[in-house]
Amino acid sequence: MLKYVLKRLAMAIPILIAVLTLVFVIIRIVPGDPAMVVLGDQASAEALAALRTKMGLDVPLIQQYFTFLFGAFRGDLGASLLSGRPVLSEVMTVLPYTIDLTIAGVVIGIVFGVPLGVLTAVYRNSVTDYIIRVFSLFGLSFPAFYSAILLILIFSIQFNLFPVISDPDLSNYGERMNHLVLPAVNLGLIMVAYITRSTRSSMLEVLREDYVRTAKAKGVPRFVVITRHALKNALIPIVTVIGLYLGVLIGNSVLTEIVFNRPGLGKLILDALSERDYTLLQGVMVIYAFIIVIVNLITDLTYGFVDPRVKHQ
Amino acid sequence: MSLFPKAGGLRRTIRDTIRVFNRNKTSWAGLVLLLFMVSLAVLAPWISPYDPIDQNILERLSPASAEHLLGTDHFGRDILSRILWGARISLSVGTISVLMGMAVGTVLGILAGYKGKYWDYMIMGVMDVFMAIPTLLMGLMVVAVLGPNLVNLTIAIALTVAPRFARIARAPTISIKNRDFVEAGRAMGFSDLRIMAGHIFPNILGELIVMGSLWIATAVRIEASLSFIGLGVKPPTPTWGGMIREGFQNILSDPWISIYPGIFILITVLAFNMLGDGLRDAIDPKLRNS
Amino acid sequence: MEEKLLVVENLTTSFHLQNGWFSAIEDLSFTLSSNETLALVGESGCGKSVTAYSIMNLLPKPGSRIDRGSVLFHGKDLVGLPEAEMRSLRGSKLAMIFQEPMTSLNPALTVGQQIAEVLYYHNGTSKKEALKGALELLDQVKIPAAATRLNDYPHHLSGGMRQRVMIAMALAGRPEIMLADEPTTALDVTIQAQVLALLDDLKRELKMSMIFITHDMGVVARVADRVAVMYGGYLAEVAPVENLFANPVHPYTEALLKSVPRLDRDINDLNPIPGLVPSIDRMPKGCRFAERCEHKIDVCEQQMPDLTSISDAGNHSVRCWVRGAQATSNGESQA
Numbered sequence: 001m002l003k004y005v006l007k008r009l010a011m012a013i014p015i016l017i018a019v020l021t022l023v024f025v026i027i028r029i030v031p032g033d034p035a036m037v038v039l040g041d042q043a044s045a046e047a048l049a050a051l052r053t054k055m056g057l058d059v060p061l062i063q064q065y066f067t068f069l070f071g072a073f074r075g076d077l078g079a080s081l082l083s084g085r086p087v088l089s090e091v092m093t094v095l096p097y098t099i100d101l102t103i104a105g106v107v108i109g110i111v112f113g114v115p116l117g118v119l120t121a122v123y124r125n126s127v128t129d130y131i132i133r134v135f136s137l138f139g140l141s142f143p144a145f146y147s148a149i150l151l152i153l154i155f156s157i158q159f160n161l162f163p164v165i166s167d168p169d170l171s172n173y174g175e176r177m178n179h180l181v182l183p184a185v186n187l188g189l190i191m192v193a194y195i196t197r198s199t200r201s202s203m204l205e206v207l208r209e210d211y212v213r214t215a216k217a218k219g220v221p222r223f224v225v226i227t228r229h230a231l232k233n234a235l236i237p238i239v240t241v242i243g244l245y246l247g248v249l250i251g252n253s254v255l256t257e258i259v260f261n262r263p264g265l266g267k268l269i270l271d272a273l274s275e276r277d278y279t280l281l282q283g284v285m286v287i288y289a290f291i292i293v294i295v296n297l298i299t300d301l302t303y304g305f306v307d308p309r310v311k312h313q
Numbered sequence: 314m315s316l317f318p319k320a321g322g323l324r325r326t327i328r329d330t331i332r333v334f335n336r337n338k339t340s341w342a343g344l345v346l347l348l349f350m351v352s353l354a355v356l357a358p359w360i361s362p363y364d365p366i367d368q369n370i371l372e373r374l375s376p377a378s379a380e381h382l383l384g385t386d387h388f389g390r391d392i393l394s395r396i397l398w399g400a401r402i403s404l405s406v407g408t409i410s411v412l413m414g415m416a417v418g419t420v421l422g423i424l425a426g427y428k429g430k431y432w433d434y435m436i437m438g439v440m441d442v443f444m445a446i447p448t449l450l451m452g453l454m455v456v457a458v459l460g461p462n463l464v465n466l467t468i469a470i471a472l473t474v475a476p477r478f479a480r481i482a483r484a485p486t487i488s489i490k491n492r493d494f495v496e497a498g499r500a501m502g503f504s505d506l507r508i509m510a511g512h513i514f515p516n517i518l519g520e521l522i523v524m525g526s527l528w529i530a531t532a533v534r535i536e537a538s539l540s541f542i543g544l545g546v547k548p549p550t551p552t553w554g555g556m557i558r559e560g561f562q563n564i565l566s567d568p569w570i571s572i573y574p575g576i577f578i579l580i581t582v583l584a585f586n587m588l589g590d591g592l593r594d595a596i597d598p599k600l601r602n603s
Numbered sequence: 604m605e606e607k608l609l610v611v612e613n614l615t616t617s618f619h620l621q622n623g624w625f626s627a628i629e630d631l632s633f634t635l636s637s638n639e640t641l642a643l644v645g646e647s648g649c650g651k652s653v654t655a656y657s658i659m660n661l662l663p664k665p666g667s668r669i670d671r672g673s674v675l676f677h678g679k680d681l682v683g684l685p686e687a688e689m690r691s692l693r694g695s696k697l698a699m700i701f702q703e704p705m706t707s708l709n710p711a712l713t714v715g716q717q718i719a720e721v722l723y724y725h726n727g728t729s730k731k732e733a734l735k736g737a738l739e740l741l742d743q744v745k746i747p748a749a750a751t752r753l754n755d756y757p758h759h760l761s762g763g764m765r766q767r768v769m770i771a772m773a774l775a776g777r778p779e780i781m782l783a784d785e786p787t788t789a790l791d792v793t794i795q796a797q798v799l800a801l802l803d804d805l806k807r808e809l810k811m812s813m814i815f816i817t818h819d820m821g822v823v824a825r826v827a828d829r830v831a832v833m834y835g836g837y838l839a840e841v842a843p844v845e846n847l848f849a850n851p852v853h854p855y856t857e858a859l860l861k862s863v864p865r866l867d868r869d870i871n872d873l874n875p876i877p878g879l880v881p882s883i884d885r886m887p888k889g890c891r892f893a894e895r896c897e898h899k900i901d902v903c904e905q906q907m908p909d910l911t912s913i914s915d916a917g918n919h920s921v922r923c924w925v926r927g928a929q930a931t932s933n934g935e936s937q938a
Contacts, residue, residue: 015445021442022442026458137590138583141530143538145541146575149561149571150572150575153568210701211707211708214701214772218694218720218772219695219721219724219776233711247447251535273457281457288446292447307711
């Protein structure tokens with residue numbers, strides 16, 4: 001098991017470097033002078049030169065790359081062009097809000113998605129199955145910003161149940177949760193759709209397994225056959241779903257934060273875009289690269305813990 | 314089984330296709346919705362009641378009426394006309410980006426599988442890194458850096474789509490690389506890649522169509538999302554995401570400006586998802602009898 | 604007359620294929636006495652496994668159904684028994700082991716958990732007691748170092764060991780009837796012999812009856828008291844094992860016996876049966892073996908013969924137009 005953990009850890013580092021390199025490459029393909037893109041073509045030569053130095057563009061590209069890479073690992077992501085504050089501290093201020101939102105969304109997704117998936121698999125081709133499948137197809141077809149707008153229109157404006165703008169920084173716990181509900185539901189509903197579908201196909205496969213037949217032949221109750229024998233095995237691949245849909249989760253959290261005007265990485269991206277703050281944009285992307293690699297690592301390790309075949313190697 | 318068997322003429326192909334569709338009603342529903350959307354987009358110049366970018370300040374923010382079936386926006390532009398024209402952008406960005414990604418990805422996948430060793434390692438390694446970055450973030454970075462326009466948007470989406478198709482093409486390439494007919498073809502002087510492409514395409518065509526349809530659904534959604542963030546095609550060109558963005562300013566007083574285009578995004582994405590999903594169930598023998 | 608533990612009468616089970624319902628077993632009747640081992644023999648696709656699943660009521664639903672007939676266990680009909688009642692019999696009075704020990708055990712549960720489960724749900728033993736019971740069962744099926752095996756997962760065990768675990772699971776409910784569906788087919792020859800010996804010992808020791816499904820005539824000779832040969836969903840011939848081997852009557856039985864390699868016979872005498880069992884949606888009208896039969900006459904392709912008794916003791920029956928009549932007229936006597 002320890003060997004498995006170490007092997008995964010060792011594999012994560014080159015992947016992280018590769019993803020960071022890709023971020024660097026994309027951010028540097030700006031046609032022309034990035035400083036001029038930021039300041040506009042009316043800017044004076046001195047101002048441009050000063051900005052280039054500030055952005056670290058006045059050294060050879062290869063040096064820029066290594067500065068960027070080592071900076072990323074040391075936690076030095078440069079200073080925001082707009083606020084002058086270190087990008088890392090800008091990110092760290094809002095990161096917990098994004099994590100809150102994402103975890104809440106995943107929890108909603110699992111709590112509703114897994115049972116619905118089991119239901120559709122056990123009663124496959126029934127009316128229940130059909131209805132749930134149509135709803136899950138809708139769920140994964142909804143652009144997250146549109147579902148967020150609809151939720152605001154219905155629950156905030158029509159019924160006045162939740163705030164339009166989500167403020168995650170309230171001292172009162174109940175209030176803070178109240179502000180989290182709609183964004184989390186928005187993210188969660190989409191995850192429910194994905195997780196229902198994965199659970200269904202995973203369960204359908206497992207229900208055909210010989211050991212499920214064995215369990216039936218042993219005369220254990222149907223509920224036990226479905227949960228202890230089938231679901232326990234079906235959940236092993238479902239664990240990887242979180243890693244698989246991380247991209248969806250990240251994209252949707254960005255959109256959700258923007259619509260609810262809720263501080264977080266998504267809002268930070270929007271600020272960076274509107275102010276042409278490339279250092280900030282690059283910094284947020286670096287943080288995402290770390291998040292992606294770490295979450296994938298955790299998923300891999302969890303898989304190892306859940307699957308006895310890996311655990312006992 | 315592959316969607317279109319090699320043998321048999323066009324008539325047989327059509328009959329087989331219909332049979333595949335008949336196995337799953339979802340794919341029919343998706344196809345009908347899709348054809349509806351495509352005809353709206355194609356016919357936009359003739360069926361739009363107004364010019365989509367003509368401003369009419371006197372009639373701004375008017376609700377749905379006989380004159381403006383879906384009302385007007387804050388510039389007094391006819392929302393229905395803008396939606397019809399917007400369909401062209403959504404459908405073309407979605408389709409072209411996925412076709413581009415599919416072409417590049419399939420070629421790279423065959424190359425990786427065929428050359429093996431370092432080539433395989435390099436190509437698939439790069440593909441994996443591209444796949445690690447969520448589609449929306451990739452689109453966001455590329456468009457933010459290169460500037461928001463149709464071409465950049467399309468390239469950005471194609472970049473994240475290509476790796477998925479590389480994977481699809483690579484596996485069967487490896488499995489048929491060493492079979493006899495490749496040897497035989499080589500003896501007859503055909504180039505290896507040509508022989509392989511000829512044998513691989515019939516094998517993966519079904520999967521390409523299914524994944525293509527599902528990825529177009531994603532691409533349409535991403536295009537709308539980027540336009541909503543403000544990284545789409547520049548105004549005043551009508552895009553669905555851009556219309557929602559503009560309507561969002563007045564969401565409290567005039568919600569319909571945002572609601573109507575969203576319905577069209579939803580239907581389009583749903584249509585591609587239903588088509589891909591239904592076809593997959595029809596083609597995948599593992600799920601067929603379930 | 605000894606007590607008949609299980610009486611199967613006119614059992615007919617159908618499966619749903621693309622173009623309708625087709626019977627996989629038809630008009631099947633046989634009995635099983637206490638302490639008896641009945642071998643169900645035939646090529647794959649002849650309906651022997653379907654018979655076992657029909658008895659256990661484990662047919663895949665939807666997609667299959669019992670059309671008619673009855674399965675009387677201690678006089679009580681299992682066909683149409685409410686699921687709750689059937690479940691209390693499954694794994695306790697009626698146990699089953701399967702062909703694939705590799706895939707028939709749950710990879711996510713320990714060996715101990717899987718055996719203990721039977722005791723827990725059928726006998727109401729506490730979980731702790733059930734684990735103790737599982738240990739005893741592992742000893743009983745002669746698994747070495749049973750105590751350490753209890754917490755192992757199936758992937759730690761070899762094929763033979765897994766099949767022993769399957770047997771331990773089946774024994775846990777103290778079954779009166781054990782249905783064994785090709786339990787040794789997937790195993791190596793040496794392991795096969797060990798598992799067969801184990802089953803034989805356990806059967807005697809625990810006074811079980813057994814329905815042993817196999818296609819291997821060598822295994823039949825080793826374990827069976829009586830043999831039922833199946834072809835195309837029908838019983839072709841039923842006889843005590845010595846009679847069947849000494850005096851096979853049905854051409855199909857004859858062919859099956861000839862296809863078994865034996866040390867005392869020249870390899871050139873080995874005759875594989877030409878052709879294949881027709882699939883259930885392409886069954887011929889008359890005798891289902893007719894098209895592969897060397898002895899067929901006109902009536903064979905017109906009408907299915909009845910299963911007729913050909914011995915005075917009434918324990919040897921056959922379903923054949925040609926041989927059935929011959930055997931009866933010859934007044935074949937019982938050994």
